[in-house]
Amino acid sequence: AQAALAQAQKMEAVGQLTGGVAHDFNNLLMAVLGSLELLRKRLPDDPRLLRLLDNAVQGAERGAALTQRMLAFARRQELKPEPVDLSRLVRDMTDLLQRSIGPSVRIETRFPPGLPPALVDAHQLELALLNLVVNARDAMPEGGTVTIAARAGEGEPGEAGPMLCLSVTDTGTGMDAATLARAQEPFFTTKGVGKGTGLGLSMVHGLAAQSHGRLVLLSRPGAGTTAEIWLPVAAPSAAGAGTEALPARRPAA
Numbered sequence: 001a002q003a004a005l006a007q008a009q010k011m012e013a014v015g016q017l018t019g020g021v022a023h024d025f026n027n028l029l030m031a032v033l034g035s036l037e038l039l040r041k042r043l044p045d046d047p048r049l050l051r052l053l054d055n056a057v058q059g060a061e062r063g064a065a066l067t068q069r070m071l072a073f074a075r076r077q078e079l080k081p082e083p084v085d086l087s088r089l090v091r092d093m094t095d096l097l098q099r100s101i102g103p104s105v106r107i108e109t110r111f112p113p114g115l116p117p118a119l120v121d122a123h124q125l126e127l128a129l130l131n132l133v134v135n136a137r138d139a140m141p142e143g144g145t146v147t148i149a150a151r152a153g154e155g156e157p158g159e160a161g162p163m164l165c166l167s168v169t170d171t172g173t174g175m176d177a178a179t180l181a182r183a184q185e186p187f188f189t190t191k192g193v194g195k196g197t198g199l200g201l202s203m204v205h206g207l208a209a210q211s212h213g214r215l216v217l218l219s220r221p222g223a224g225t226t227a228e229i230w231l232p233v234a235a236p237s238a239a240g241a242g243t244e245a246l247p248a249r250r251p252a253a
């Protein structure tokens with residue numbers, strides 16, 4: 001599970017990098033092509049100059065076609081937000097999570113009944129939880145308990161409507177201020193070469209931000225860590241075609 005997680009994290013990062021680079025590159029090439037067309041109108045009618053210009057245009061167009069393919073690749077990682085019953089999602093993956101972190105750390109769940117569904121990509125949220133639970137395990141080398149919980153809460157100013165908080169709490173080493181400040185950066189890791197990729201929290205951060213929520217880390221050295229994923233409540237209108245899952249849903253037992 002560890003290797004599969006690292007692989008998924010790398011793919012995610014590659015997708016993000018590729019998408020970002022391809023997007024910027026495409027804009028540059030469009031500017032180059034625009035300038036070349038302006039130049040064509042001003043060039044003296046010299047066949048050698050025009051051929052040079054055509055070469056430049058062709059090169060830029062080939063580059064643009066390539067960036068289109070890169071964008072298509074990156075878009076495969078795009079999110080599919082849907083109404084997600086958090087308590088059910090966690091219940092369905094508790095066995096998998098427990099197997100992924102081994103027997104030294106016990107998983108406890110705390111979900112109040114009647115929480116509304118969150119609007120988020122379910123598969124990506126599973127990956128995010130796996131990342132958080134593995135981090136919790138790594139922070140408790142002597143073993144312990146990791147608690148996964150959810151609660152309803154208010155959004156911050158600027159966030160739309162009510163929010164849900166899905167949290168993963170450990171009683172492990174905690175983080176000092178310097179580590180806490182950088183923990184969500186891509187490739188930041190304190191776990192050493194071959195052990196950490198530094199992509200776990202950046203993935204969780206990216207998912208939360210793209211879902212119009214946020215990732216909040218609360219931690220003190222020696223006092224453990226809580227990672228909170230804040231997500232918007234799925235409003236019936238926000239669910240589009242998937243609304244059938246919403247109004248009739250009963251609180252999970």
Ligand code: ADP
Nearest residue numbers: 135139183189190191196197198199200201225
């Ligand atoms: P990785 O786990 O590969 O190092 P992450 O992005 O998941 O990458 O985490 C970055 C760093 O943040 C970790 O190396 C660690 O120093 C710190 N960290 C993350 N989660 C925890 C936690 N639950 N307890 C203590 N430190 C943590």
